[in-house]
Amino acid sequence: MSQIKVAIIGCGSISKHRHLPEYVNHEQVEIVAVCDIVEERAKETAETLGVEAYYDYEQLLTNPEIDAVSVCTPNYLHAPISIAALKAGKHVLCEKPMATSKEEAEQMIAAAKMSGKKLMIAHNQRFVPSHQKARQLIESGELGKIYSFRSAFGHGGPEGWSVDGKDSWFFKKEQAFIGAMGDLGVHKTDLLRYILGEEFVEVGAFVETSAKEGADVDDTAVCVLKTESGIVGTLAASWSYVSKEDNSTIIYAEKAIVRLEDDPVNSVIVQYKNGEVVKYELGGIQTNESGGQSSSGVVNHFIRSITEDLEPAITGEEGMKSLQVVLAALASSETKQITKI
Incomplete structure (x- = not known):
């Protein structure tokens, strides 16, 4: 070998x-x-x-x-x-x-x-067991038509994680180029493309700097996204979630609601329309909190x-498609218009 x-x-x-x-x-x-x-x-x-x-x-x-x-x-x-x-x-x-x-x-x-x-x-995020399970559920047609989603990725900010603390490059536009949207948001645009099996075609976004004094990049962003088949949903990326990290995604479909990484024990919870609830304990997602460093x-x-x-x-192509959603969100925030991808 x-x-x-x-x-x-x-x-x-x-x-x-x-x-x-x-x-x-x-x-x-x-x-x-x-x-x-x-x-x-x-x-x-x-x-x-x-x-x-x-x-x-x-x-x-x-x-x-x-x-x-x-x-x-x-x-x-x-x-x-x-x-x-x-x-x-x-x-x-x-x-x-x-x-x-x-x-x-x-x-x-x-x-x-x-x-x-x-x-x-x-x-x-694509390698997280709960996310792979959600992709399978959607792909198999078990959930019926997908209507909407809500996804968030937020924590208290890179100063608690970066080697340079408050002086980190994460806060400097010439080195980071974007803040929370680049650090966290792009993870979620990639994840949603992966789970839904579709590309995003339009984005509307508010991208703000409200929590981090002296930062010249965004620390809080909320986006509305639309896929090619018309699935609409929201994505939030933030460094202003001051207590527990949030890395959850909820999918709203014809036959069920699927909650991913929304519960500390069950990484997937499927709430069917008929009242049945199925819970999967698939092992947690990686976090920046201590003990969360399992293999990604x-x-x-x-x-x-x-x-x-x-x-x-x-691949590079996949990475670029996920990046383009973030770039469109920045453009939308600047122009105050819905941006086509």
Whole structure:
């Protein structure tokens, strides 16, 4: 069984809590290098793992030993680093949102095609058991026609999670490009596209900065979305949910209401029209709260796509479609009009 040699670019919280532990626990992976522009951080991570430290990603990419990289940097660097890595012949697992514009996303997709390497976007919500169950229920026709949905993703903000706390890049527009909508909202646009099996065609949104003083990005957004078949619903993304994280989705259908991650024990609750209630205990969703760091499934899937030469579940194209919904929401908020995608 050949080992996939992996490097991680960006040694902040997402790499520390998600990518690194999942690579370390994967028997087919050998981490060979890490990179961060904050030298201290790169050194510390490299020492812990007993691997090489780099402070410049371009230098890291010249290392012929590296097969694949995880891009765990601030949002504005996702595209340039991913493109450089693909051109250097490395497979790429890139954090979300994949890019800051449709043009950037298209360049990433083109680079993956040219290089023949895998490009996967780390939308982990698709791998959550409750979400996979909901997709099956909808796909099988068991719920009948889907009418509407309501989805939220919110917590107290990245300062409780990011390595830089209140000074985090998450709050700085030139590095983050968007706030809660990019951090959390894009997870949900991807999830809803996945569960419903449809594309969104129109968005209306209010995207505000109300909770975080000194932030020049959004911290609270509410969107109304419409799919091609006419399913309408709401998506909220926020850093202003001050107590418990909310990561719930509710689907309203002809024959039942399905509640996902809305109950602490039963991750799926199906409330049928005839009064019957079915509960599924499928294991919880990943949270940023302590003890919530089970495997997200993302790294396992990425490595499998390389070793078995499969198309990743979340390709660049998929990542771009989920990003476009967010870009349309921003446009809607600015123009005060419904935006077509």
